[in-house]
Amino acid sequence: MGDVLAGLPTDRLFIDGDWVTGRPADRFETHDPATGRLLAEVAGADESDVDAAVDAARRAFERGPWARMMPTDRANILWRIGELIEQHGAEIAELETRDQGAPVEDKKAFDVANAAAHFRYYAGWCTKLDGQTLAVSVPDVTYETRRIPVGVCALITPWNVPLMMAAWKLGPALAAGNTVVLKPAEQAPLSTLRLAQLCEEAGLPTGVLNVLTGGPVVGKALVRHPGVDKVSFTGSVEVGRDIHRVASDTFKRLSLELGGKAPSVIAPDADIDTVVRANLASGLINAGQTCAAYTRFYVHSTVVDEFGSKMAEAAQHIRLGNGLDASTEMGPLVSQEHLDRVDGYVRKGISEGATLLTGGARAGGDLSEGFFYEPTIFTDVKDDMAIVRDEIFGPVLSILSFDDIDDVVARANDSRYGLNAAVWTRDLTFAKRVSEGIRAGAVYINSGPLQDPAAPWGGMRSSGIGREMGREGINAYTEVKGIWTSFA
Known part of the structure; x- marks a missing residue:
C-alpha cells in the first residue's frame, strides 16, 4: 500500500498548475473495499476552489497556448500521456484496485490499456479537426466551416472505472483544444490524482487540466458555474436529471451517460x-x-x-x-x-x-x-x-x-434505459x-x-444524451463556426 500511495498528493487539489492544500475541514476518507480499512484522507474542494479552478481554466483557454498550439504539438502531448499511463500501468492498476475493488488483472488488461488507447486515438484527431468549404447561392462569396473548441469543460466521472472514464472524456476534450476541470467521484479518487501527475509530466500547459476532489457539492458548483461552457457527466439518472435542469439556466452543452439495464x-x-x-x-x-x-x-x-x-x-x-x-x-x-x-x-x-x-x-x-x-x-x-x-x-x-x-x-x-x-x-x-x-x-x-476508442458509446431515453468515443466524441467537445468571405 505504501508504494502506490507514496508521492500521491491526496491532501491537495490541482489548480492552475499547482498542488494546492485544501481546507482540513473539507477532507474526506477513502477506503479499501476489500478490507474496509482506511486508504487515505483526501482533500475536499469548496466553492472558492471551484471558482479558482474555473478561472484558471478560463485563462488557459483564452490566453494560454493550448487552443492555439500547432495540432501536431497537442497530439504529441496526448500521445505522451498515453505512453506514461502504459509505463505506470501496474502501479495505476494496483492503486485503483485498492481504491475501487475490481481485480487488478482486469484493471491492467482493460481499464489501463483502454485509457492509454483513448489518449493515443485522440492524439490522432488533433490533426483532423477540419471543416468544409460549401457551395452557397450568393454571388462572389465563399463559405467555410471550422470546428472550434467549446471552451471550459467540467468533466464529472463515476467511481466504477475512474481512470478509464477520465480518459474517455479528457482525450477528446483536450484534442479539440478545450481546457478542463475534472472531478472524480469521492468513492475512488486516487487514480485520477495520479493521472493528473502524469498529464503534468507529459507537458500539458498550466491551467489546461485542473482536478478537484470532493463530494456532490463540488459537482453541483461546477454545473451551475457561469464560467463553465460544457458539462460531461457519467452517473445516475437522478443526478443527470438535476444536471440537465440546472445547466439549462446557462445553456451549457451537455453529455450525459446515465446507466443501463x-x-x-x-x-x-x-x-x-x-x-x-x-x-x-x-x-x-x-x-x-x-x-x-x-x-x-x-x-x-x-x-x-x-x-x-x-x-x-x-x-x-x-x-x-x-x-x-x-x-x-x-x-x-x-x-x-x-x-x-x-x-x-x-x-x-x-x-x-x-x-x-x-x-x-x-x-x-x-x-x-x-x-x-x-x-x-x-x-x-x-x-x-x-x-x-x-x-x-x-x-x-x-x-x-x-x-x-x-x-x-x-x-x-x-x-x-436504452444503453x-x-x-x-x-x-x-x-x-x-x-x-x-x-x-x-x-x-x-x-x-x-x-x-x-473508435466506436461511439452512449444510450437512448434515460440512458443519456450524446455519445462518447469516435468522431462523435470529438463533435461533443467542438462547435461549428461558419466563415463568410465576400469578394465583391
Whole structure:
C-alpha cells in the first residue's frame, strides 16, 4: 500500500498548475473495499476552489497556448500521456484496485490499456479537426466551416472505472483544444490524482487540466458555474436529471451517460454452455458495477430451465476475493452504503415473488470485513419487478422466459434505459429482427459488451444524451463556426 500511495498528493487539489492544500475541514476518507480499512484522507474542494479552478481554466483557454498550439504539438502531448499511463500501468492498476475493488488483472488488461488507447486515438484527431468549404447561392462569396473548441469543460466521472472514464472524456476534450476541470467521484479518487501527475509530466500547459476532489457539492458548483461552457457527466439518472435542469439556466452543452439495464436475448438455437459463460462474465464484470452489464436475461422457454440451472451452478464457482489476488474473479462492491443498496434490491426481489437460485447474501468468512456480495441469480421473474426495472449496479441477475420474437423485443424495450443489449443465436433472421427492434445505443450479437476508442458509446431515453468515443466524441467537445468571405 505504501508504494502506490507514496508521492500521491491526496491532501491537495490541482489548480492552475499547482498542488494546492485544501481546507482540513473539507477532507474526506477513502477506503479499501476489500478490507474496509482506511486508504487515505483526501482533500475536499469548496466553492472558492471551484471558482479558482474555473478561472484558471478560463485563462488557459483564452490566453494560454493550448487552443492555439500547432495540432501536431497537442497530439504529441496526448500521445505522451498515453505512453506514461502504459509505463505506470501496474502501479495505476494496483492503486485503483485498492481504491475501487475490481481485480487488478482486469484493471491492467482493460481499464489501463483502454485509457492509454483513448489518449493515443485522440492524439490522432488533433490533426483532423477540419471543416468544409460549401457551395452557397450568393454571388462572389465563399463559405467555410471550422470546428472550434467549446471552451471550459467540467468533466464529472463515476467511481466504477475512474481512470478509464477520465480518459474517455479528457482525450477528446483536450484534442479539440478545450481546457478542463475534472472531478472524480469521492468513492475512488486516487487514480485520477495520479493521472493528473502524469498529464503534468507529459507537458500539458498550466491551467489546461485542473482536478478537484470532493463530494456532490463540488459537482453541483461546477454545473451551475457561469464560467463553465460544457458539462460531461457519467452517473445516475437522478443526478443527470438535476444536471440537465440546472445547466439549462446557462445553456451549457451537455453529455450525459446515465446507466443501463441491458437485456440479453437468448434464442432456442443458442449454444447454452457458451452463452452461460459469456453472459455470466458480462453480468458480473466489476461485481456488476458497470452500466453495460447484462442483467436481465430473456431466455426462450424451451431452454430457460437449462440456462438457469447452468448459470446458477457456474455462479457458485466464481472466486470472490481481494482484487490484488491474481486468482480473484470478482472483487467487492465499492462501499458499505452500496452493499446495503444492492442487498435491499435482493430482499425486494424475494418479497415480490422471484425465486432465488443462488446467492442473495453478503459473503462471510475471510471476506466478512470487506464489501463482498455473492453472485445472485433470480428466476420466475416478472417484468414489473424492481429487480428488472431498476439499475441495481451489483451482481444481481434476473432470468425471464419468452416464446415470441415480437413479444421479447417489446419487453426488452419496456425500460427507461436504452444503453446496450445483446442477442445470442445462430439464426441470422432472429438476430436481425431482434437487433433492429431493440432501442439501444449498442446491440451486440453473440458477444459481450465490447468497446473501442473508435466506436461511439452512449444510450437512448434515460440512458443519456450524446455519445462518447469516435468522431462523435470529438463533435461533443467542438462547435461549428461558419466563415463568410465576400469578394465583391
